Amino acid sequence: MDEVVQTPEQEDDDDDLWSKRAHLHVSDDFLPAGLAERLRGSFDERFADPKQGGPERFAWDYWHVPDQHNLLRTPAKAYFSEEDYRELEDALLAYGQDKLGCSRMTPAWLSCYVDGCYQNFHADNPHGPWAFVLSLTRSADRFEGGATTIMKPSVLEYWRSYDSSKGCEFGDVFDTVAPQFNRLTVFDPRIPHGVSRVRGTQDPREGRLVLHGWYADPTPFFDGALDEDTVRRRERKREREKFRRDHHCCFCFLTTFLCSFQIRRWSWVGARGAVRVPGEDRRGVAADAPRHWDAVHQDQGS
Ligand SMILES: [Fe+2]
Numbered sequence: 205m206d207e208v209v210q211t212p213e214q215e216d217d218d219d220d221l222w223s224k225r226a227h228l229h230v231s232d233d234f235l236p237a238g239l240a241e242r243l244r245g246s247f248d249e250r251f252a253d254p255k256q257g258g259p260e261r262f263a264w265d266y267w268h269v270p271d272q273h274n275l276l277r278t279p280a281k282a283y284f285s286e287e288d289y290r291e292l293e294d295a296l297l298a299y300g301q302d303k304l305g306c307s308r309m310t311p312a313w314l315s316c317y318v319d320g321c322y323q324n325f326h327a328d329n330p331h332g333p334w335a336f337v338l339s340l341t342r343s344a345d346r347f348e349g350g351a352t353t354i355m356k357p358s359v360l361e362y363w364r365s366y367d368s369s370k371g372c373e374f375g376d377v378f379d380t381v382a383p384q385f386n387r388l389t390v391f392d393p394r395i396p397h398g399v400s401r402v403r404g405t406q407d408p409r410e411g412r413l414v415l416h417g418w419y420a421d422p423t424p425f426f427d428g429a430l431d432e433d434t435v436r437r438r439e440r441k442r443e444r445e446k447f448r449r450d451h452h453c454c455f456c457f458l459t460t461f462l463c464s465f466q467i468r469r470w471s472w473v474g475a476r477g478a479v480r481v482p483g484e485d486r487r488g489v490a491a492d493a494p495r496h497w498d499a500v501h502q503d504q505g506s
Contacts, residue, residue: 227357227392229303230381234338234388239291244340244385244413246284247314251409264316275321275399276408280312280415292415296336299388304334306419312338317350317412322401325355328393332418335393339383340413347404350412351380352389354397383412393418 235243250260263278281289292312300306310332328335337352344350358365359377370376380400381389391397402412430438 227395228354228379228381229388229390231299231388231390232384233386234299235292235295235386237386239288239295240340240386242288243284243292243415244342246288247340247413248342248409272324272326275323276316276318278314280314283314296338296417299390300334300419304390304419305422306332306334307423308420309336310417310420312415312417314340315412315414315416316408317399317402317414318408319347319403319406319411320401321399321411322349323399325353325396325398327396328418331393332420333392333422334390334419335397336415336417336419337381337383337389338415339385339387339389340415341383341411342385342413343410344383344385344412346410347402347412349400350383350402351400352383352391352397353400354379354381354391355395357392357395360395383414390419 234240250258263283264276265278266275267277268274280292284292293309296309296312297307300309341350355378356376381387399412405411
């Protein structure tokens with residue numbers, strides 16, 4: 205798996221511009237090769253003979269929203285075998301947990317783009333914090349377009365990052381990711397994104413074929429096991445903290461009592477030492493000595 209574009213390390217080094225944070229991740233050779241081939245093979249098999257009309261060919265929805273969406277799509281779970289879909293989900297969830305802290309995802313869609321298909325710019329605000337696109341496109345050289353196109357976040361903060369010495373062209377405004385076979389693209393779907401119009405083929409086997417969906421909000425999850433020493437160390441620490449919590453009031457009372465006792469003791473000793481009358485021993489003076497410092501000073505005429 206090959207991770208490109210921005211990394212968390214870059215994110216840490218950058219200033220406070222929100223647009224400098226990692227919003228796009230691209231991983232090549234994402235799925236195990238065998239699984240990627242099987243998924244692709246399932247699709248090819250159904251379109252191998254255009255003259256055949258089996259019921260599996262009628263799974264597709266032609267999604268057309270004027271000037272916004274124009275593509276073929278179908279739920280991936282019903283399209284692929286149960287085993288292949290489970291392996292696909294496992295791989296996507298493992299990535300989500302490891303890289304994004306997301307342990308859940310929506311059911312995946314399978315979409316096919318032939319000549320004239322596209323998605324105009326939009327944002328998937330209620331869907332989840334991360335969108336994914338996993339390409340099963342075999343022959344991206346058979347058509348033009350079909351790139352996942354994401355607006356650069358710097359455009360959303362245009363004036364904060366404005367540089368009058370530089371020009372501004374398409375590549376300065378958009379990131380584009382070609383639908384290379386077995387490439388996973390993950391991005392922040394709140395940022396306007398789309399798919400550039402496909403031109404050149406009307407054969408579904410030569411078009412843009414992608415799996416896509418969204419990761420759900422990050423939630424805590426547990427993975428792996430702790431070794432015995434670590435468990436014992438943490439258990440002892442937990443017991444110490446619990447003991448401190450449970451006896452917090454006792455400690456406070458004892459500490460207050462001891463401090464108070466010490467202060468009184470020091471005050472008494474100080475009073476004894478402060479009043480000295482020549483010719484009398486300390487015990488005799490102490491018995492009659494005033495305990496207030498002002499009275500002591502007055503008595504001494506200071
Ligand atoms: Fe979208």
